[in-house]
Amino acid sequence: MQTKSASNPLKSRPEPSRRFSVAPMMDWTDRHCRFFLRLLSANALLYTEMVTTGALLNGDAARFLRHDDTEHPLALQLGGSVPADLAACARMAQDVGYDEVNLNVGCPSDRVQNNMIGACLMGHPALVADCVKAMRDAVSIPVTVKHRIGINGRDSYAELCDFVGQVRDAGCRSFTVHARIAILEGLSPKENRDIPPLRYDVAAQLKADFPDLEIILNGGIKTMAECQAHLRTFDGVMLGREAYHNPYLLATVDQELFGSTAPVISRAEALARLRPYIARHLEDGGAMHHITRHILGLGQGFPGARKFRQLLSVDIHKSKDPLGLLDQAGQLLEGR
The missing domain is CATH 3.20.20.70 (Aldolase class I)
Incomplete structure (x- = not known):
């Protein structure tokens, strides 16, 4: 903060x-x-x-x-x-x-x-x-x-x-x-x-x-x-x-508008970088859906995208292991 x-x-x-x-x-x-x-x-x-x-x-x-x-x-x-x-x-x-x-x-x-x-x-x-x-x-x-x-x-x-x-x-x-x-x-x-x-x-x-x-x-x-x-x-x-x-x-x-030569971040890498932030939010007493509701759009245009969205929008409210569920969703992004 x-x-x-x-x-x-x-x-x-x-x-x-x-x-x-x-x-x-x-x-x-x-x-x-x-x-x-x-x-x-x-x-x-x-x-x-x-x-x-x-x-x-x-x-x-x-x-x-x-x-x-x-x-x-x-x-x-x-x-x-x-x-x-x-x-x-x-x-x-x-x-x-x-x-x-x-x-x-x-x-x-x-x-x-x-x-x-x-x-x-x-x-x-x-x-x-x-x-x-x-x-x-x-x-x-x-x-x-x-x-x-x-x-x-x-x-x-x-x-x-x-x-x-x-x-x-x-x-x-x-x-x-x-x-x-x-x-x-x-x-x-x-x-x-x-x-x-x-x-x-x-x-x-x-x-x-x-x-x-x-x-x-x-x-x-x-x-x-x-x-x-x-x-x-x-x-x-x-x-x-x-x-x-x-x-x-x-x-x-x-890359396209600012001339950066850095590699384009993958969906999987973006989620991996977000994970520590989510973990801190949970430690502070927050709910994971406060954050994951904003990332559902990552699940577009690839096999498993619908499952990705379901895990983080529906299943998340029933899970006793939210970070485990996040990792499961992250597996669907591998190579994406």
Whole structure:
């Protein structure tokens, strides 16, 4: 666990590369998931789940901010709209060693809308600019924004440019663009990830019109070939659901996108490296499924993959020897 604080000066790290990142995903990109993903790629930028300012200021901040040193480069995504609260939370993030703070301006759920969090903030660009300025004044680590290309009722390209322009003028230099609008009434968060059409052309026009800004593309990207194609237009790509459901995709990121000459890690080796982490978690009183639920996607595309998933999703709840079961699952990955 990361234990650095304001009284323990941080070693300065270079600004993280956003050439390839894994999206913040609620209930998915927790610290166990991130530890596992880091085994597959040394260079991918990882994001936490969205954490609200209220959770940090009024709840168990240490639990929400907890992470392992090996997770770096690592960004904390915040949800909120009160500049002073966001500034205070950004300081917390910097004090415990996060490499970036990202403001969520993309989540479409009713629950966060009611608290002026997420995509609804696209209708309030001046407020987002105030939030970014407050955070930037509070910390030296980068402050970035993840947003949609619009919301219903404010989905013209001119309005998108107005939003980006105002936030840029507040000092933000890096924007991650989920290339869909968000429909804030009538669609669930899940439907908002699928039903509004992807508009890569709009994101590309934004990059053309704001060439001085770092524009990261998010939404619907599934393969390394697609990543490489988009990187001809954009400064980076962010993968969400595909990176979670098919995590072994990350195993070639360092070689294909960052020029690494290190050998590609095998599925079996990734699981073997994860085993000591799982053992420590069990010793601390945790349950193995807290971690193994994140690695089921390793079981894809080979004989025995279904059995691998069954062992770690169903049988695990009945086993009195969870590490033995893990080893049994690992045997199915041999040579993979």
